[in-house]
Amino acid sequence: MQYMILIYEPEDAYAGEAGQAALQDIVAKHMALAADLRAKGWMKDGSGLQDSSTATTIITKGGQQTLHDGPFAETREHLGGYYLIEVADLDAALSVARRVPVIDGGKVEVRPLAVY
Amino acid sequence: MSPQWFGQQISAARPRVVAALAGRLRDLDLAEDAFADASAAALVAWPNQAPRDPAAWLWRAGLRKALDAKRRSAVRERAVLDEPAPPPTPEEALMAADEPIPDERLKLIFVCCHPALAPDSRAALTLKVVCGLSTKRLARAFFVAEPAMLQRITRAKKKIAGAGVPFEVPGRQAWPERLEAVLTTLEIAYAQAYEDAALAGESAGFAAEVLRLSGLLAELTPDEPEVLGLAALVRFAEARRPARLDDLGAMVPPEQQDVGLWRRDLIAEGARLLERAAGFARSGPRQILAAIHGAHCTRAETGATDWAAIAALYDVLAYLRPHAATAVNRAVAIGEARGPEAGLAELANVEGMETWLPYQTALAALSARAGRKPQAAAAYAAALALSPAPAERLYLEARRRELG
Numbered sequence: 096m097q098y099m100i101l102i103y104e105p106e107d108a109y110a111g112e113a114g115q116a117a118l119q120d121i122v123a124k125h126m127a128l129a130a131d132l133r134a135k136g137w138m139k140d141g142s143g144l145q146d147s148s149t150a151t152t153i154i155t156k157g158g159q160q161t162l163h164d165g166p167f168a169e170t171r172e173h174l175g176g177y178y179l180i181e182v183a184d185l186d187a188a189l190s191v192a193r194r195v196p197v198i199d200g201g202k203v204e205v206r207p208l209a210v211y
Numbered sequence: 212m213s214p215q216w217f218g219q220q221i222s223a224a225r226p227r228v229v230a231a232l233a234g235r236l237r238d239l240d241l242a243e244d245a246f247a248d249a250s251a252a253a254l255v256a257w258p259n260q261a262p263r264d265p266a267a268w269l270w271r272a273g274l275r276k277a278l279d280a281k282r283r284s285a286v287r288e289r290a291v292l293d294e295p296a297p298p299p300t301p302e303e304a305l306m307a308a309d310e311p312i313p314d315e316r317l318k319l320i321f322v323c324c325h326p327a328l329a330p331d332s333r334a335a336l337t338l339k340v341v342c343g344l345s346t347k348r349l350a351r352a353f354f355v356a357e358p359a360m361l362q363r364i365t366r367a368k369k370k371i372a373g374a375g376v377p378f379e380v381p382g383r384q385a386w387p388e389r390l391e392a393v394l395t396t397l398e399i400a401y402a403q404a405y406e407d408a409a410l411a412g413e414s415a416g417f418a419a420e421v422l423r424l425s426g427l428l429a430e431l432t433p434d435e436p437e438v439l440g441l442a443a444l445v446r447f448a449e450a451r452r453p454a455r456l457d458d459l460g461a462m463v464p465p466e467q468q469d470v471g472l473w474r475r476d477l478i479a480e481g482a483r484l485l486e487r488a489a490g491f492a493r494s495g496p497r498q499i500l501a502a503i504h505g506a507h508c509t510r511a512e513t514g515a516t517d518w519a520a521i522a523a524l525y526d527v528l529a530y531l532r533p534h535a536a537t538a539v540n541r542a543v544a545i546g547e548a549r550g551p552e553a554g555l556a557e558l559a560n561v562e563g564m565e566t567w568l569p570y571q572t573a574l575a576a577l578s579a580r581a582g583r584k585p586q587a588a589a590a591y592a593a594a595l596a597l598s599p600a601p602a603e604r605l606y607l608e609a610r611r612r613e614l615g
Contacts, residue, residue: 096375184377185327186385207374 097139097181097208098188103172104201106146117198124196125176132180132191141178172202179208217257221250224266225343226316226427232273233322234315234378239340239368241277246343249273270312316341317380317431320424324393325376332367333392334399339364342420352403352417390432394441394497397425401445422449429484439488440498446481447504450474461605466547470511478508496531499524518547535564543573551581568597572607579614587614 109118125143132138152163166173178195182188185205192205225246232242249272253265262268323337335353338344350360370376381389404418422445429442454468463469485501503524510516525541538561546554554577564570575590591611599607 098375183375184379185325185375186377186379186381188375189327205374 096184096188096210097179098185098192099206099208100141100178100180100188100192100195101174101204101206102176102178102195102197102201103204104175104198105171106173106175108198108200121196121198128194128196129178132178137180137182137191139179139181141176141180143176144174146175147173172200217254220265221253221269222343224269226319226341226424227266227312227314228269228273229340229343230315230319231270231312232277233319233340234313235274236277237378239322239371241280242273243340245273245277245280248276252276267312315378316427318378320393320428320431321380321389322371322376322378324389324396325371326388326392327374327376328367328370329363330395330399332363333396334403335360335363336367337396337424338400338417338420342417342424344417344420348417390435390438393428394437397421397428397441398497401425401448405448418445418449418452421445433487434491436488436491436493437495437497439484440495440501443481443484443488444497444501444504446477446484447501447508450477450481450508456602459605460602461609462602463606465507466510466516473508473511475511478505478511481505481508494527494531496528499528499531503528516547518544522548535561536567536569539564539567539570539573542577546573546577546580551577555581565593566597568594568599568603571597572603575607575610579610584614 108114122143129138129141132141147166150166152165152167154161154163154167178191180188180191182191185207188205188207192203195203197203228249229242229246232245233239236242236245246269249269252272253262253269256262257265319341320337323340324333328336331353335349338349339346346361346364347357349364350357353360355363401418401421404421425438425442425445428438432438450473451465451468453474454470454472455463457463481501482505485498485505488498488501503521506517506521506524522541522544525537525544529537529541539558542554542557542561545557554573558570558574558577561570571590571594575587575594578584578587578590588611591607591614594607595604595611
């Protein structure tokens with residue numbers, strides 16, 4: 096089955112000098128994880144995203160589309176990156192997701208892809 | 212063949228048959244439907260010829276019906292009329308060979324108690340799928356409306372199917388977390404059954420199912436001391452059930468119950484399980500809780516409750532499971548072992564439990580014994596304001612009258 100692993104983190108955690116050091120550490124861990132997933136043949140896709148201030152949201156209502164500067168939801172944690180993996184089942188997906196590095200307060204969501 | 216005998220056979224066979232069907236069909240709904248179809252067929256067939264092995268009979272009938280249904284819907288989907296029946300699939304060929312029923316019960320329990328499901332859903336789903344409790348009965352036991360319970364169960368099943376929860380016994384390295392989820396689920400289920408049965412009568416709960424389920428788990432994982440501990444705990448607690456209410460329907464605390472009413476067979480079974488658990492020298496909260504319940508049961512032999520031993524066990528439990536509820540129960544035991552003032556001193560350290568009925572009950576009883584009438588009266592009033600179940604209400608009102 097294919098699973099999307101969505102990474103939500105408080106963006107301000109990476110601010111400042113200490114934040115940047117933490118970011119470097121976490122990026123290195125992502126590289127290592129991605130390399131391992133590729134070696135196992137589980138990795139379909141994945142990437143980090145630029146921070147949420149670069150987001151543009153298109154809102155459709157009453158047949159009209161309007162643009163909104165920013166992410167759709169005003170929350171502290173923002174979608175910061177994702178992995179798309181192919182593994183046997185939820186247990187395997189969860190064990191990969193547990194290895195996704197996050198900063199304190201980070202959340203990792205695991206969602207199976209819809210198969211039609 | 213009495214309807215009672217029939218019902219017993221069906222419910223005894225259920226965990227094994229539904230688990231085997233779920234393992235084969237990889238779909239909890241289909242497995243439940245197939246079991247229901249097989250039970251209906253049994254109602255017709257068994258009066259003519261009693262089956263040698265009811266579980267095996269239900270397994271074969273259920274699988275045949277499920278495969279028939281699958282085939283019919285496959286034919287319908289192709290919208291071909293008057294098509295000759297398709298040749299038997301390898302599965303059906305196997306059926307003809309009288310395949311013995313596989314034991315997939317542990318897998319089914321692990322699926323229903325998967326930590327990716329909400330804890331409340333796990334308990335309801337386990338009781339529904341493994342034990343066959345109706346949504347209506349579960350709704351009553353978990354104090355939610357029936358549509359809400361149905362939604363909870365439907366959602367859990369949908370997640371299992373959609374998210375790819377594997378129908379497997381997890382690898383040993385995953386057991387600490389996975390088995391913990393199973394044990395917590397059974398504890399939630401038993402807590403519901405225990406509360407529910409305090410109401411007694413018509414609403415008597417599903418304690419028998421939890422008794423059977425915990426015994427089943429102990430049989431399937433005989434090397435896990437906490438599993439044995441939970442099975443022992445349920446047996447000690449259930450042994451006292453016949454003595455929990457007096458003639459007027461008021462609650463009777465364990466230390467005042469008529470030991471003549473206790474079920475000695477369950478106490479002996481609990482003691483055997485707990486002894487086996489102790490052999491592994493890996494203690495845990497369920498074993499300690501079982502030991503506490505066991506210590507209450509020992510009064511049947513010795514004539515007196517050993518409160519010092521119970522207080523010492525609560526010391527250990529408070530360390531393993533540092534929760535305010537444990538602290539309240541520990542204060543009660545200390546109050547019995549070392550006097551009401553010592554108990555009140557312990558209770559004074561417990562914070563944020565003022566709206567928990569056992570807290571007010573303990574405060575009231577300890578205050579009364581310490582001769583602090585106004586505090587006792589206030590605590591009884593506070594307890595009665597927390598809308599206790601009828602049995603507890605009667606008990607509290609009687610104690611309050613004794614205050615004078």
